[in-house]
Amino acid sequence: MIEGATQPPPASLDASKEALIFIRGVQKTLGSQKVLRGVDLEIRKGETLVILGRSGGGKSVLLKMLIGLMSPDEGTIIFDGTNLSDLNERELAPVRRRFGMLFQGAALFDSLDVAANIAFPLREAGERNPEVIEKKVREALALVGLDGQQKKMPVNLSGGMRKRVGLARAIVTRPECILYDEPTAGLDPISTDGIDRLIKDLQNRFHVTSIVITHDLGSAWKIADRVAFLHQGRILEVGLPSDICGAKNPLIQDFVAGRCGEHSLV
Amino acid sequence: MRNLAARLGKRFVAFASGTGGTILLGAEALEALFAGRPRWGLFLQHILDIGWRSQLVVLVTGAFTGAVFAAQTFFQFNKVGMESAVGAIVSIAMCRELGPVLSGLMVAGRVGAAMSAEIGTMKVTEQIDALRAMGVNPVDYLVVPRALAMMISMPLLVAECIAVGILAGYFVGVDLLRIPGAYFVNNMLHFTSWTDVVTGCVKGLVFGVLIVFVACKQGLDAKDGAVGVGRATTEAVVVSSLIILIANFFLTMGLNIIFPVL
Structure with missing residues (x-):
């Protein structure tokens, strides 16, 4: 065990679970920077996969590729048998529409209030009954602890509240797969714990597949079934949280221990 | 010398890619018109923003242009005793050139800038990515309702501008400069035909389409945060204003073949 690392709880890994997303040899260059250099990863149905890695390592780009917001220069991303390319x-x-996404x-x-923001994906999915929409919006807001804030405009919300409204919008349609880009960044510890519980709760109750990018190791150990470590455009390690915590790779050791070692300066 | 050539080449490539991108956006919007879901609520909201809220600026522009044009024409024509032609000249100029071009430039400044700033801000704050992530095509949602609203609003704004310009010209010519009203009106009606009004409205329609696609394209291509949004907004106004002036020449020549001056 790495010195100084927070202890991950033992997690169960059901290797027999069917893979929902296959990522094979994905490469991406943005401008002159090679962001992804051949990523191979499998995401299983109903699991929560946490992607760790240093800032600028290509995690957000990879997440956007999973939903087709960016396309790979090389390689394939297959979602439920469909090649997104x-x-x-x-x-x-x-x-x-089978995904929900929480952006960083x-x-x-900006032009819509909180209720209209959350109702947006419902209306796009064809829901027209105002009572049903209002009920679902209220439920989603209650899940993130913001019921009663329906009429506020985004500009009047704090960073943490905006994030929670974004999360309510991502989950309101009960998607099969939710992508979280730093869901707990900027939140207080109590809200962070609430979001962690919500992610687990969605997984347990609705078998939602979650892919989470975070730098918050405490959250990662709490919610992850598996953890992938992405560094300089490549997956260095994938495994149970305990595997990552006990990884031999000095880069991962430094990251987990929160230490700026000679390897992490590379 | 080589640097200059490289710089000019770079500018040309940027111009060609911008023009190509704007044309492709137009084609995509045309496809979306048939393939996408109609969004009547947004369309009406943009009619209000573009058409209704641009009226003051267009009416003031039309009124003072008509007034000053009538005064200047009178000052010159008075020397040769042709002041009764002022009504006809103001009317034809307002219909064929001044109404559509000045309305286009004013709308490019007011609406084009707002469009590119709003869409640009949505782009740099990932709101457009959020739309796409929810399965909403940004062209269906952002461009098509604006284009349709502009296509309805611009010809009407141009017609208003022409009417107010002629009325202002009448006021200046007849009430202030003492041109006989009967001559003013009779010559105006004799030399102005419905084709002049149609020419102005067709020009307005084309300018409206150009403003929408230039402004939306600039907004959709915005990057680099607030600086990028500012750049996109400036480019939208400058490019659409220049395109209006250039397109106006070709439209004048083309429409003169379809609707020749009698």
């Missing part, structure tokens, strides 16, 4: 923007729409900055629509 084969689909154009219009054909991707039904695939994307929440990405709330």
Whole structure:
């Protein structure tokens, strides 16, 4: 065990679970920077996979590729048997509706109030009954502890509140798969624990597949079934939280211990 | 010398890619018109923003342009005793050139800038990615309702601008400069035909389409945060204003073949 690391609880890994997403040899260059250099990863149905790694390592780019917001230069991403690279923007729409996504900055629509933001994916999915929409919005807001804030505009919310509204919007349609880009960044410890519980709760109650990018190791150990460590565009290690915590790779050791060692300066 | 050539080449490539991108956006919007879901609520909201809320600026522009044009024409024509032609000249100029071009420039400044700033801000704050992540095509949601609203609003704004310009010209010519009203109106009606009004409205429609696609394209391509949004907004106004002036020449020549001056 790495010195100084927080202890992950023992997690169960059901290797027999069917893979929902296959990522094979994915490469991406943005400008002159090679962000992903051949990522191979499998995400299983109903699991919570946490992707760890240093800032600028390509985690957000990888997450956006899973929903087709960016396309790989090389390699394939297969979601439930469909190669996302084969689909154009219009054909991707039904695939994307099976996902929910929480963006790093929440990405709330400035022109809509909280209720309209959360109702947006419901209306796009064809829900027209105002009572049903209002009930679902209230339920989603209650889950993130913000019931009663329906009429506020995004500009009047704190960073943490925006994030929680973004999370409510991501889960309101009960998607099969939710992508979280730093769900607990900027939140107080109590809200962080609430979000962690919510992610686990969605997994247990609705068998939601979750892919979470975070730098919060405490959250990672709490919610992860598996952890992948992405560094300089490659997956260095995938395994149970305890595997990552006990990894031999000095880079991962430094990351887990929160230590700026000679390897982490590379 | 080589640096200059490289810089010019870079500018040309940027111009060609911008023009190509704007044309492709237009084609995508046309496809979305048939393939996408109609969004009547957004369409009406944009009619309000583009058409209704641009009226003041367009009416003031039309009124003072008509007034000053009538005064200047009178000052010159008065020397040769042709002041009764002022009404006809103001009317034809407002219909064929001044109404559509000045309305286009004012709308490019007011609406084009707002469009590119709003869409650009959505782009740099990942709101457009959020739309796409929810299975919503940004062209369906952001571009098509604006384009349709602009296509309805611009010809009407141009018609208003023409009407107010002629009324202002009448006021200046007849009430202030003492041109006989009967000559003013009779010559105006004799030399102005419905084709002049149609020419102005067609130009307005084309300018509206150009403003929407240039502004939306600039917004959708915005990057680098607030600085990028500012750059996109400036580019949207400058490019659409220049395109209006350039397109106006070709439209004048083309429409003169379809609707020749009688």
